[in-house]
Amino acid sequence: MPLQNRVDPFGQIIATPERGAWMGNRGLLHDAHQNIRRPYRLKAWLTCVLEFRGRRRTVMSPGLYTELFFMDEATAFAAGHRPCYECRRADYNRFKAAAEAGSGLTLPTAGDMDATLHAERMDPLGDKRSYGAPLADLPDGVMISQAGAPWLKWQEELHRWTPGGYTDRRPLGSGEAQVLTPHLTVAALTAGYVPQVGLD
Numbered sequence: 094m095p096l097q098n099r100v101d102p103f104g105q106i107i108a109t110p111e112r113g114a115w116m117g118n119r120g121l122l123h124d125a126h127q128n129i130r131r132p133y134r135l136k137a138w139l140t141c142v143l144e145f146r147g148r149r150r151t152v153m154s155p156g157l158y159t160e161l162f163f164m165d166e167a168t169a170f171a172a173g174h175r176p177c178y179e180c181r182r183a184d185y186n187r188f189k190a191a192a193e194a195g196s197g198l199t200l201p202t203a204g205d206m207d208a209t210l211h212a213e214r215m216d217p218l219g220d221k222r223s224y225g226a227p228l229a230d231l232p233d234g235v236m237i238s239q240a241g242a243p244w245l246k247w248q249e250e251l252h253r254w255t256p257g258g259y260t261d262r263r264p265l266g267s268g269e270a271q272v273l274t275p276h277l278t279v280a281a282l283t284a285g286y287v288p289q290v291g292l293d
Contacts, residue, residue: 094108095108095109095110096108096127096152096153097127097128097129098129098152098153098159098160098161098162099111099113099161099162099163099164099256100117100161100162100163100168100169100172100174101168101172101243101254101256102167102168102171102172102236102238102243102254102273103171103172103221103238103243103273104132104171104172104173104214104215104221105132105221106122106129106132106161107256109256109257111164111256111257111258112162113143113162113163113164114143114163114164114165114166114289114291115140115141115142115143115162115163115165115166115169115289116140116141116142116143116160116161116162116163117138117139117140117141117160117161117162117163117169117174118135118137118138118139118141118158118159118160118161118177119132119133119134119135119137119138119139119158119159119161120133120134120135120137120158120159121134121156121157121158121159122134122158122159123153123159124155125155127153129159132219135207136204136207136208136210136211137203137204137207138172138173138174138175138207138210138211138214139174139175139176139177140163140166140169140170140174140175140176140177140181141177141179141180141181142177142180142181145179145180164254164256164257164258164291165288165289165290165291166234166288166289166290167234167235167236167245167247167288167289167290167291168236168254168291170234170236170274170275170278170282170288171235171236171243171273171274172214172273173210173211173213173214173215173275173278175188175206175207175210175278176188178203185203187286188281188286189206190284191280191281191282191284191285191286192206192277192278192280192281192284192286194280194284194285195279195280195281195282195283195284196276196277196280196281198277206277209277210275210277210278213275213276213277214275221273222275223238223271223272223273224271224272224276225269225270225271225272226269226270226272226279227267227268227269227270228246228265228266228267228268228269228270229265229267231246231270231272231279232246232279232282232283233246233247233248233282233287234246234247234274234282234286234287234288234290235272235273235274235279235282236254236272236273236274237251237270237271237272237273238271238272238273239251239270239271242254243273245259245290245292246265246270247290247292249264249265250262250263250264250265251263251264251265251266252292258291259291259292
């Protein structure tokens with residue numbers, strides 16, 4: 094039985110046997126029986142490398158933070174995560190600089206970035222925020238929702254997201270899109286941050 098520790102582009106924590114390319118953290122979310130009890134505990138939603146300085150952990154150990162996993166970085170961004178300051182310092186710095194350049198905001202600390210992202214990814218009831226925007230204006234790496242399914246915009250095409258990878262693809266088209274990726278992250282992508290996507 095797979096653990097409930099994979100994250101989809103809607104930010105939901107799901108159970109699936111596929112492995113992820115990145116690890117993430119929202120704090121301690123599980124109980125002593127490895128059951129998810131809350132969707133997050135911290136406003137710092139991180140995307141981390143799978144291996145860092147030889148550290149070894151048993152996934153979902155009692156009393157420790159819940160290891161979450163993402164199919165690719167575009168998925169983590171759509172869910173509302175950002176690069177970790179410790180294990181991905183260079184990526185964090187690039188993301189911060191691009192987010193500031195693209196949004197016009199000043200984000201002196203990681204906490205400032207986390208507060209902005211938290212307000213953009215969740216509404217007051219704790220549900221996923223999305224918003225409308227012209228599809229043609231969105232940068233590569235953004236995720237949108239069509240008929241309840243997540244799609245990645247990449248190189249003038251849309252690619253349907255599944256836990257095991259991208260499946261269907263279609264021409265980009267035009268019109269209004271329902272965007273899952275938070276505004277600040279879209280600003281970073283627009284300003285030149287290129288995310289890792291599972292199309293390689």
